[in-house]
Amino acid sequence: MTLLLGHAHEKTIQRTESFFHAGDAAARCFLLLEGHLKLGQITPAGEQGAARLIAAGDIFGWAGLMDDHSYPGTAEALTACRALWWETERMRQTLLATPHLALRLLALLGRRLREAESRLLDLATVRVEQRLAKALLRQPADLPLPLTRQDLAELCGTTLYTVSRTLRAWEQAGWLRLGRGSLRVLSPPALAALIQGPDAS
Amino acid sequence: MTLLLGHAHEKTIQRTESFFHAGDAAARCFLLLEGHLKLGQITPAGEQGAARLIAAGDIFGWAGLMDDHSYPGTAEALTACRALWWETERMRQTLLATPHLALRLLALLGRRLREAESRLLDLATVRVEQRLAKALLRQPADLPLPLTRQDLAELCGTTLYTVSRTLRAWEQAGWLRLGRGSLRVLSPPALAALIQGPDAS
DNA sequence: ATCGGTCTTTGCGCTGGCGCAAATAACATA
DNA sequence: TATGTTATTTGCGCCAGCGCAAAGACCGAT
Known part of the structure; x- marks a missing residue:
């Protein structure tokens, strides 16, 4: 040592x-x-x-x-x-x-x-939505990381457009709060539920 | 040792x-x-x-x-x-x-x-067609491996349906010969060209 | 305040690839 | 040779996600 x-x-x-x-x-x-x-x-x-x-x-x-x-x-x-x-x-x-x-x-x-x-x-079996949710949940809860939409897209294998649209929808559902290069998850359980499958009520 | x-x-x-x-x-x-x-x-x-x-x-x-x-x-x-x-x-x-x-x-x-x-x-940036071509070229030339369409699908992150359709098209183009669980590449150059991009003439 | 650069959102159209379903083909076993 | 099993093909419809383009929003620097 x-x-x-x-x-x-x-x-x-x-x-x-x-x-x-x-x-x-x-x-x-x-x-x-x-x-x-x-x-x-x-x-x-x-x-x-x-x-x-x-x-x-x-x-x-x-x-x-x-x-x-x-x-x-x-x-x-x-x-x-x-x-x-x-x-x-x-x-x-x-x-x-x-x-x-x-x-x-x-x-x-x-x-x-x-x-x-x-x-x-x-990447081969799961939808973008779920991969993105996983990526967010993997991060520290308050996520002070200045990740751009492009960064997130690279992290979960998709495009910045899809990331933007998806995050926006979640924000409007009240599950998170967005900013330019910042992001706070307000309701981890909601995202966790998404991972299991959007069809499971 | x-x-x-x-x-x-x-x-x-x-x-x-x-x-x-x-x-x-x-x-x-x-x-x-x-x-x-x-x-x-x-x-x-x-x-x-x-x-x-x-x-x-x-x-x-x-x-x-x-x-x-x-x-x-x-x-x-x-x-x-x-x-x-x-x-x-x-x-x-x-x-x-x-x-x-x-x-x-x-x-x-x-x-x-x-x-x-x-x-x-x-997986994130390249088309199925090209991933499949790569997978085939990685294998020993005559490829005596009994790989099913399902196996190939798993190897390159797609479905057995898409693999079947793609391979069939290539067979009809004369680039390979198919059998049940067998596959011989007749024209590696053709596949290699595909990898560069189908649009490149 | 203003300006330039970067990041983000969103409308729009499009298509690659999925996946059910059903027919067919190849094989194995007796 | 007949029979059940497993692999393959293909028609068909559909939709998730892509990606251009243009408009905003935000930031930093001077």
């Missing part, structure tokens, strides 16, 4: 800045200490595609450890972020020297993998 | 049999030596959902190592399969004792994770 911390660097960035961009050489791996960021993928055509949120305590940017030489996504801060980082090569050494750390990492990655596969399942 | 092999068990199953089912206690982890199998997820409603193929040389069923106590999916043999397996607990010990193995595993998992996220991106 001292070995780990001894080699750590620290970096702070502001909202809209990035720790790295898709395609950059994957020479560092990160642990987020404070803030929230968006890990976004780009389509071959260059548009924004899927995205994931990273919260304090999560790791990100570990592609370099896995034989990959560039980051597959962009790590953009949604709020001011403070993170620890290590050089990928040195981290590899550290992991070899402290196997229980490697196991810990394995567990984290495994969780991510299952998360991703669960999202795949949802 | 001798430590690893020393604790290995072997198991062989026939087509349509399974190494484990979704929900089973995740007490073992596997390495496929021969054959092909389908790792399929089930929706909460009980229907078939997404799926992934596993080929000889791939590992599967490692959920237990990652703090998960049951398998998230079902591992069903598409062809006769032979696999090595270890008790999850013992594998954990082995990994602690042989860090480079843990790193190797980390790399494998990382590749999987990126694969899954790439599929997410596709």
Whole structure:
């Protein structure tokens, strides 16, 4: 553990800045200490595609450890972020020297993998409405995150238009309150009910 | 390495049999030596959902190592399969004792994770036609795998109806030959062209 | 206050893909 | 060869969601 911390660097960035961009050489791996960021993928055509949120305590940017030489996504801060980082090569050494750390990492990655596969399942079998509800409920209750409609669309695999229309309908039902880049869920139960299925009265 | 092999068990199953089912206690982890199998997820409603193929040389069923106590999916043999397996607990010990193995595993998992996220991106941004074409091209050229239309649908996130219609159209265009649970791609270039975009002449 | 940029909403038309239902084809078993 | 089972095809209708375009709303900076 001292070995780990001894080699750590620290970096702070502001909202809209990035720790790295898709395609950059994957020479560092990160642990987020404070803030929230968006890990976004780009389509071959260059548009924004899927995205994931990273919260304090999560790791990100570990592609370099896995034989990959560039980051597959962009790590953009949604709020001011403070993170620890290590050089990928040195981290590899550290992991070899402290196997229980490697196991810990394995567990984290495994969780991510299952998360991703669960999202795949949802994307293939579940309606936008329900995916969006899930995405909202996953967030901290008051959700101070400055997520644009576009961000939400990427998070649940749809378009900003559909997100806007759906959120608006929910606002008019009194289930949440919208603002520009802000959103407060007033009635989590209502959303939770939607997830089960809109047809279930 | 001798430590690893020393604790290995072997198991062989026939087509349509399974190494484990979704929900089973995740007490073992596997390495496929021969054959092909389908790792399929089930929706909460009980229907078939997404799926992934596993080929000889791939590992599967490692959920237990990652703090998960049951398998998230079902591992069903598409062809006769032979696999090595270890008790999850013992594998954990082995990994602690042989860090480079843990790193190797980390790399494998990382590749999987990126694969899954790439599929997410596709699912959100790309048409069924193109996803299906990709799925076919990923397979061994002659594709002796007995994949049903339902299987293919799960692999690329659509329905068996759409798969059937699409494949039929391609067969009539002369790009492949269909059979019950068999499929031979006659013109990979034609499919590859489709992936770039049907509008590109 | 004003201006420019970004984000959001909403009308409108359209279509890709879903999914039931029913016919057909391929296989397995005895 | 007959019979039940499972896989596949296809007609048909339908609708969720897309995406352009244009109009607002909000924000920050000067």
